[in-house]
Amino acid sequence: MAILEEIKNAIITYKPPLVKQYCQQALEQGYKPEEILEQGLIAGMNVIGEKFKRNEIFVPEVLIAAKATHAGLDVLKPLLSASQTNTRGKVVIGTVKDDYHDIGKNLVAMMLEGAGFKVIDLGMDVAPEKFIAAAKEHEADIVAMSCLITSTLNWVEATIKAFQEAGLRDKVKIMVGGGAVMEDYAREIGADGYGKNASEAVDVAKSLLKVS
Amino acid sequence: MGFYPSWWYKNYGISYNKEYYHDPDYRVDAFQKQQKILYERFGDVGLGKPDPQPEPFVDYGMVLLPAVFGCEIKFFDDAIPWAMPLNLTEKEIFELKVPDILNTYPMTDIIKQMDYLESKYGRVTGSINTTGVLNLGLKLRGDQLYLDFYENPELVHHLFNICTEAIIQLAQYVKSRTGMLAPAVTPMAPPEMYVLPDCTVVQISREVFEEFVLPYENRLSAVLRPFGIHHCGKADHMLEGYAKVQNLEFLEVGPMTDLKRLRELMPNIHVNARIDPVRMLNCTSEEIAEDVRRIIDTGAPYDKLSIDAVGCDYGTPDENVRAMLKTARDYSLERMAALQQ
Numbered sequence: 001m002a003i004l005e006e007i008k009n010a011i012i013t014y015k016p017p018l019v020k021q022y023c024q025q026a027l028e029q030g031y032k033p034e035e036i037l038e039q040g041l042i043a044g045m046n047v048i049g050e051k052f053k054r055n056e057i058f059v060p061e062v063l064i065a066a067k068a069t070h071a072g073l074d075v076l077k078p079l080l081s082a083s084q085t086n087t088r089g090k091v092v093i094g095t096v097k098d099d100y101h102d103i104g105k106n107l108v109a110m111m112l113e114g115a116g117f118k119v120i121d122l123g124m125d126v127a128p129e130k131f132i133a134a135a136k137e138h139e140a141d142i143v144a145m146s147c148l149i150t151s152t153l154n155w156v157e158a159t160i161k162a163f164q165e166a167g168l169r170d171k172v173k174i175m176v177g178g179g180a181v182m183e184d185y186a187r188e189i190g191a192d193g194y195g196k197n198a199s200e201a202v203d204v205a206k207s208l209l210k211v212s
Numbered sequence: 213m214g215f216y217p218s219w220w221y222k223n224y225g226i227s228y229n230k231e232y233y234h235d236p237d238y239r240v241d242a243f244q245k246q247q248k249i250l251y252e253r254f255g256d257v258g259l260g261k262p263d264p265q266p267e268p269f270v271d272y273g274m275v276l277l278p279a280v281f282g283c284e285i286k287f288f289d290d291a292i293p294w295a296m297p298l299n300l301t302e303k304e305i306f307e308l309k310v311p312d313i314l315n316t317y318p319m320t321d322i323i324k325q326m327d328y329l330e331s332k333y334g335r336v337t338g339s340i341n342t343t344g345v346l347n348l349g350l351k352l353r354g355d356q357l358y359l360d361f362y363e364n365p366e367l368v369h370h371l372f373n374i375c376t377e378a379i380i381q382l383a384q385y386v387k388s389r390t391g392m393l394a395p396a397v398t399p400m401a402p403p404e405m406y407v408l409p410d411c412t413v414v415q416i417s418r419e420v421f422e423e424f425v426l427p428y429e430n431r432l433s434a435v436l437r438p439f440g441i442h443h444c445g446k447a448d449h450m451l452e453g454y455a456k457v458q459n460l461e462f463l464e465v466g467p468m469t470d471l472k473r474l475r476e477l478m479p480n481i482h483v484n485a486r487i488d489p490v491r492m493l494n495c496t497s498e499e500i501a502e503d504v505r506r507i508i509d510t511g512a513p514y515d516k517l518s519i520d521a522v523g524c525d526y527g528t529p530d531e532n533v534r535a536m537l538k539t540a541r542d543y544s545l546e547r548m549a550a551l552q553q
Contacts, residue, residue, distance in 0.1 A: 014362055055449055059415040060358040067359060100286070100294045103355060103415065150493055150525035151218035151291050182494050 003029055004039040007072060011044025014064040016071040019044075023075040033079040037087075037116070041072045045114030052111075053199035059103060062198065066110035073113075087116045089141035089209045092134045094122035095178070096155035101148035104178055107198040108144065115202045117142075128155070128162035135163075135172050141209055144201065147178040156181065157189040164190075173208040177201055213259060213533055214399065214522035216489070218290040222526040224249060227289040233272050234318075236325045240266050253530070257537040268329035269338025270322055270386075271396060274409065276340050277378055278351040280316045290526075299354035305367050308352070310377045314385060326389050340386050341396035344409040345428045346416070348375040361420050368424050376428040383436050397442050400484040400518050401462045406436035414445040414466070418453040426456055433459040440464070440482075451477050467491065467503070471511040485511055487521035487536055492528050497535035504539040508547055 003026045010018040019041075026036045048065040051057045091112055095105050102124045109119045120138050122130060126145075135143050143163070147156050156176055163169045175193035176186045177200075186194035193208050195201030206212065217228035226246065231238050244267070250260025275285050278295035286294045300308065313319050322340065329336040343351070349371050350357055360368050383406055387393050394401040401407050408429060413421060433439040440462030441454060447465040454463060455477040463481050465474065467488035474483060485507045492500060504519060511517040519540050524533070 058417045058420070060361045060420055061417070063355070063358045064362050098288065098291065100296070106355065149216075149291065150490060150523075150527075151216055153525075180490055182490060185494060 004031065004036065004043075007036065007040030008044040008047065011041065011065050011068045011072075012047050014061065014068060016064070016068040019068040020071040020075055023072040027075070027079070033076045036072070037076055037080065041069050041076075042114060042116055045069050045111065048114070049111055049199040049202055052107075053197060059107065062107055062110065066114060069110075069114045088118075088206065088211045090118045090120065090138055091142040091144050091205060092120045092122060092131060092138060092140040093144040093146070094126035094131060094134075095124045095146045095148070096152050096159060097125055097127045098155065099147055099149060099152040099178075100124045101178075102146070104148060104198065105144075105146035108146065108177065108195070108201045111198045111202050112144075112205060115206070117205060128159040131159050132162055132166050132168060135168065140172055142173045142175060142205055144205070145174070145176045145178075147176065147180045150180045153180050153185070156191075160190050175201065175204050175208065213254075213520065213537060214524065215528075216523045216525045217288070217292060218526040219524060219528065220246065221290040228287075228292065229289050230287040233287070233293065234321060234325075236268070236270070236329055239271065240268055240329075243267055243269070254533060254537075257534050258541075259533075259537075266333065267338075268333040268336050269395070270325055270329070270336060270340060270390065271338055272318065272322060272340050274341045274343055274347070274396075276319065276322065277313075277343050277348055277375075277382060279318050280311050280313055280378075281348075281352055283351055295351050297350065297354040298352050299356070300352050302364065302367060305353060305371050308371070308374055310374050310381065313378060313381050319382075337390050337392060337395075339390060339392045339394065339396040339403075340382060341409060342379040342382050344411065344413070345372050345375045345379065345432070346412045346425050347409055348379070350412055358415075361416070361424060365424070372424065372428045376431055379432060380435055393436070394440070398440075398464050398484065398520075399522075400464065400520050401440050401482075402438065405438040405440050405462060406432070407440040407442050407462065407464070408432060409442050411442070411444040413443060413450060414447070418450055421450060421453045422456065426453060430458050433457060438462070448473065454478065471507065475511070480516070482516045482518070483511060484518045484520060487519065489521060489523040489525060489528070492521050492524045492532050492536065495532070497529070497531045500532045500535045501539040501543075504536055505543050508540075508544050512547075512551075514544060514548055 007022045052062050093109050095102050109121050113119050122134055145156055173192040176191045177195040183194045193204040195204045220226040226242050244264045247261045247264035251262050273293040275293045275295040279285050283295040283298050326336045392403040393406040394403050397407040397409050438461050439459050442464040445466040447469045451474055464484040466486050487503050507519050521536050
């Protein structure tokens with residue numbers, strides 16, 4: 001177990017090369033890729049998520065921890081079985097139409113990946129039809145929308161309506177977040193979940209899909 | 213009190229697209245109309261003017277320096293312009309030099325506008341938002357900059373040196389023409405003050421700020437005086453860092469900042485506390501009034517405190533605007549009277 005703890009610590013201390021090295025060592029020591037993923041990488045990102053939630057660390061730390069996690073994932077991915085590559089669920093994520101503020105969305109995407117979700121990142125300025133197309137193509141479990149400025153809030157509601165009109169509303173869970181969104185508003189427009197920040201977004205995603 | 217472009221466009225059809233920033237007659241005319249509209253709609257709470265005169269001002273959102281460096285700029289009818297990050301490589305950053313700002317578009321157009329307004333009105337006012345060191349660095353390097361703090365500190369310092377020099381050159385020129393630097397950042401600081409836009413500082417730790425950003429803010433505060441800082445969002449985790457900024461005379465902080473702690477650390481500066489435009493849009497007028505009262509209760513002394521709510525979006529209830537302004541006026545008078553007893 002010591003090597004798994006080393007992986008977790010290497011993420012928490014922002015050391016991508018060490019995470020990669022320790023993941024390789026763990027495999028050589030006979031640990032299963034799934035164990036390394038859960039007890040090393042995801043465990044490390046869980047700590048990062050909690051620290052971010054408590055404002056103990058900030059964007060640079062989350063990004064470099066995510067980079068460290070990806071360094072480990074690159075070692076494990078070829079060995080993980082198809083069922084383990086998306087252990088939690090599939091999330092299509094983007095910032096809504098006309099919104100170009102993407103750092104929050106990027107953090108959520110990384111935290112979700114770190115927590116074991118498969119994430120399809122559509123980028124910025126995503127029109128409702130693009131969310132729909134991606135949800136269909138990837139058979140998404142969750143559609144996650146980010147909105148930072150209040151002038152683009154109307155696109156959050158418009159996207160939810162578009163899913164209803166396309167007959168897909170009951171096929172996906174929709175979660176929303178970002179600086180312009182308040183919880184009451186999210187509920188009012190029919191979102192299934194609201195995340196105040198990237199760490200909460202992971203908790204919401206898990207709760208929506210009833211996974212741990 | 214200020215309203216976001218979407219409020220103006222969706223209520224009154226006043227567009228903030230490219231024409232607003234490149235056609236001085238359009239902009240001056242739009243501003244005159246806006247002052248009249250504000251008076252008609254909110255004159256009872258002190259906004260607007262019944263007979264506004266033309267104000268010959270320049271403006272370029274927050275995108276002038278990013279554009280000069282080569283960022284693509286997106287314009288919108290109902291939003292402020294947005295600079296797309298350049299995402300320069302490590303090699304490109306180390307080869308980067310301060311551009312010839314005054315001879316690079318769109319600054320060349322701004323200078324032409326200044327000349328035109330001066331010839332037409334006998335003066336030119338307003339200012340150009342320089343963006344801050346971190347803000348500009350992020351536009352040039354992109355999100356990779358966040359990783360550079362840990363992986364490539366030398367790059368960060370090289371980049372911030374260039375950003376700082378560019379900011380100084382732009383600010384000095386603008387001040388020489390209009391005498392103003394603050395209006396493009398905040399209406400609440402003295403117009404001649406340089407107010408550094410620290411919008412993205414909320415995303416980094418105090419340790420990263422002190423190592424990478426503070427030295428450049430101190431260089432700016434040594435050259436561009438009087439000096440202030442605009443900080444978007446809650447500033448609590450950065451207050452000890454801001455206390456180390458030399459020559460700081462004004463600090464604008466976002467919603468829910470711990471003003472009591474701020475005063476302990478920086479007792480002599482003027483504080484402008486902002487009401488959250490998202491709450492202005494979504495909350496009740498009593499909740500807004502409570503936000504204002506909280507600021508007044510914790511933000512004394514009152515000769516060094518102001519409150520504003522800017523960026524209010526389309527759909528912000530008029531009663532919230534009135535609640536904010538009336539509470540700010542009435543409650544502060546009540547508290548000041550109580551202090552004198």
